[in-house]
Amino acid sequence: MKQVEFINPSGLPANGYSNVAVVQGAAKTIYIGGQDAVNEKGEVVGKGDIAAQTRQTLHNLQVALAAAGASLEHTIKWNIYVVQGNDLRPGFAVFQEIWGDRPNPPLVTMAFVSGLARPDFLVEIDAIAVVPQGG
Helix, strand or coil: EEEEECCCCCCCCCCCCEEEEEECCCCEEEEEEECEEEEECCCCCCCCCHHHHHHHHHHHHHHHHHHHCHHHHHEEEEEEEEEECCHHHHHHHHHHHHHHHCCCCCEEEEEEECCCCCCCCCEEEEEEEEECCCC
């Protein structure tokens, strides 16, 4: 029987929407809502610095995954939104550093957008992760 659980983990700001949704069946599927460069107090981290914002966004993604019993290697799909006019290379370098030598990086869809929820945000990532039953 499948069950759906919505999680707003401590360490992420409560914004009036869910940060994580977990669907369990033969495997646990986890949906992570768009994560931005905010710390647990809701303060924007790295204003004007896409590398710093990518680092905070990936940290938030890891916090959300951990709250659902998963980690980066369980992610299968990311949607990445970057505000137009920003150079992707510094953000990609942070991704490579954090991903490290893990196999099977997630599928990625990337889109340039005119803006995000707050004017200071440069990048946003949402994700889907799958944890095989028993692992």
